Amino acid sequence: MCRIFGHFDAEATPHELKTVAALQRHGGPDAQTQAAGAGWALGNNRLAIMDLDAGDQPYRLGDHIVAVFNGEIYNHAELRRKLTAKGHTFTDTCDGSIIPALYAEYGREFVEHLDGMYSIALVDLRGEPTMLLVTDEVGMKPLYYHWNASARHLYFSSELPALLSFRDVPARPWEPGLDAYLATKTPFGEQTMFDGIAVLPPAATASFTRSGGLRITRRPVRNAPFAHGDAAEAASHVLASLREEVHRLTLADVPVSTITSGGLDSSLMTALAAGKVTDLHTFNIAYRGTWPSDERAFAREVSERYGTQYHQVEIDPASFPSLLSDVVWHLGQPNADPITLSTYALFAAVRDAGFKVAITGDAADELFGGYDRIKAAVNAPSGTDWVPDYVEALAAVPRSLRESLYSPEYRSFTAAHGSSSDAIAESLRASGTDTMATLTAFEIGVRLPAYHLRRVDHLSMSASVEVRLPFCQPSVVQYARSIPAEFKISGDKGKKILYEAAAGLLPDSVLNRPKQPFTLPVTAMLRPGQPLMEYARDILSPATVRRRGQLDPHQVDALFRAQATAPSDPAAMAIWSLMVHEIWLQQFCGPAARTAALPVESPR
Known part of the structure; x- marks a missing residue:
């Protein structure tokens, strides 16, 4: 590496x-x-x-x-x-x-x-x-x-x-970057x-x-024909492929560790790695204090079941403003997912513990239909258009809210040049009639490398840690591409075949728990009196917003007021996303750089 x-x-x-x-x-x-x-x-x-x-x-x-x-x-x-x-x-x-x-x-x-x-x-x-x-x-x-x-x-x-x-x-x-982002x-x-x-x-x-x-x-996408049989046979194939890949990816001349968030994907990777690596060490991250979506109990239970050396990493929310600057620098461009902070701190702890290699469960949701937006699209009634809701679910900020935050000049610019949301919707509609095949191709071929893999690569390597990704290996990806929708999604449950593959290997508490994202509880942390809220107000000052020219300072101020009086996920994510974007501009384009919209031209 x-x-x-x-x-x-x-x-x-x-x-x-x-x-x-x-x-x-x-x-x-x-x-x-x-x-x-x-x-x-x-x-x-x-x-x-x-x-x-x-x-x-x-x-x-x-x-x-x-x-x-x-x-x-x-x-x-x-x-x-x-x-x-x-x-x-x-x-x-x-x-x-x-x-x-x-x-x-x-x-x-x-x-x-x-x-x-x-x-x-x-x-x-x-x-x-x-x-x-x-x-x-x-x-x-x-x-x-x-x-x-x-x-x-x-x-x-x-x-x-x-x-x-x-x-x-x-x-x-x-x-067009702000709107695309x-x-x-x-x-x-x-x-x-x-x-x-x-x-x-x-x-x-x-x-x-x-x-x-x-x-x-x-190079063309490698698709291999598979005879799936029933769901049980397919689950057996998935488990065998994952076991082989995990064991193969443990080969190194340095110690190998695993990341265990407490969810299905990373827990399964830990279970399979424990069958190959003696004295396996596994890492989980949590936040100091009491916050929503704490998963450490599930991660510890998996570790205890397989006798691994468990490392509990804790970070203090008071340190987030200083961490955020480093995270944006290592990414080189904005990524609005708050998980970036967790990822950065987690891999620093992995390296501090003496490990240069970590196996993770990344990409399982893309391959096996784990995201809510995929389930909603597959379950959409026949004859309805699932594309708008799916595209909206990709956004950091809902379309109506982000357009209301733009300055009149930038709103005119994006209207004339078209939005990335419209381009994505057009490409999805042109991809064919098989919804699951269209979604899998987009999630693996477009979103996964841009949004997910670059983030994992840059933030792990910021700490000199190599991440290995069993779910991204060709044997697993090719098989996942071929699996029919009914093997991946059953009603409101995604990754059906992966849950079947993991049955008996993981504690029931992990297999039966509701899915929740491994991320930062940003809505709870962007409240009055929290260090992150005060930092965001400083970064997105009216003078700075006005100088950039792409956002309306009055609308941004109204966003802060709304979050202070009635905290919500959309407002919190909007503040977080704009803050990350401004930090990026200050780091790479200078604090005085103006990004006012270009003259409006007719779309080509």
């Missing part, structure tokens, strides 16, 4: 490259290495997980193929044996060292042989110099880039703050909150040459 960065057909001083490396050192504190040539450079910050004393990057094959790598390749031993049989030699057993030889054998199709989570940058100096950037099928390891088409300059990095430290990469807010909690797709900076999509290969410029191709 590492952080990678570099440029192609561009220039960067040694000082710039050192600065980029320094800004990502938290994600790779064990070694910082670089390679450079005429117009190109590749850099790496290493978090040593496999073959701790070797595995130096960049990896090379002769003088012409150079690569850096972030992630884990789980089938590297098998690939090394095959490549050795073809005449290649290796000096270590690190997973990434097979990449140059694999590329030499298979060219750009080398990625088809990889099983793991990864982002890879490779320079091929045979013939016209070429750079390839590659991402895994689900998007577990993000890669951001700035492409200047006129100058043919490319810069890339695993994290946005590091990318912005290249002098030729501008930090300009993307004008409030509509989906963070921008979906390839666009980031910065104008001119994109994120490589999942299952992508980007190729750069001076003559050809930038070309991005997407």
Whole structure:
């Protein structure tokens, strides 16, 4: 697991490259290495997980193929044996060292042989110099880039703050970003909150040459036909696949831990890992004081059942204002889910306890229909339009409320240019008549990498912790894509098949409890007298709001008054979301940066 960065057909001083490396050192504190040539450079910050004393990057094959790598390749031993049989030699057993030889054998199709989570940058100096950037099928390891088409300059990095430290990469807010962010909690797709900076999509290969410029191709979704039989047979298949993947993902040359929130998904991961790892340590986070949705009792019960070493992490709500600034910085762009604070503090505690790897239950809801919005859409009466309610459920702030908060200029701008909500609704309606298949494709292919996986990656690596995701492994994802709706959702209960798979493995209290999110009780914490409320008022002062130009300061003040007199989830989430956005602007775009709406143009 590492952080990678570099440029192609561009220039960067040694000082710039050192600065980029320094800004990502938290994600790779064990070694910082670089390679450079005429117009190109590749850099790496290493978090040593496999073959701790070797595995130096960049990896090379002769003088012409150079690569850096972030992630884990789980089938590297098998690939090394095959490549050795073809005449290649290796000096270590690190997973990434097979990449140059694999590329030499298979060219750009080398990625088809990889099983793991990864982002890879490779320079091929045979013939016209070429750079390839590659991402895994689900998007577990993000890669951001700035492409200047006129100058043919490319810069890339695993994290946005590091990318912005290249002098030729501008930090300009993307004008539609505020509306897109409030509509989906963070921008979906390839666009980031910065104008001119994109994120490589999942299952992508980007190729750069001076003559050809930038070309991005997407590998097709891997769908495998399965004979499901009945629900019991399908549940047995899910459990067998998860057990195999969890056991495989426990292989490392450092201790492996698990995260146990107290819910089904992470508890099942802990149960399965305990069957492979002796003296397993598991971590749960809670908040000091008495707050809604405390899950520590469930997490402790799972730990006691499997004899794991249980770590109770507690954070003080009084520390949230200072934590929030760090969280926004590491994410590099706004994410409106309050769980970001919990996630950041949790992984810091994991690393403080001496662990560099943690297995989590992330992505189960996307794969198996766990969210209320998915259940509502699948259960919608025949002939009704489920799309508007589903799209509204994605939002940080309901559409009517967010539009009421906009200044007249920004409201006109969004009306003329269209909202991301409308674009999502249009794409969902064009996806076909199978509601479950449409939702699964969107949740896994669009929302999961943008909203969920980037958050998990950046906040775990901020503490030098590698997260491993059994639910994101190809065998599990492909099977989940093929499962019919009735195996996933039964009335108001989602993840039906996953509950069946976990039956007998988890305490009844965990299996039978109502689903609740692993998140921050933000409504309770955004009340008069709470530190978070006072901090939000300071951040969103009328003068600041007025200077930005996108929000109406009178409406924002009315929002605070409403939350003070009659606290509600929508008002609390709106305040939280606007606060996070303003912190982001101050950190990356300067406290005086104005983001007033552009002149209104006719939609194209």
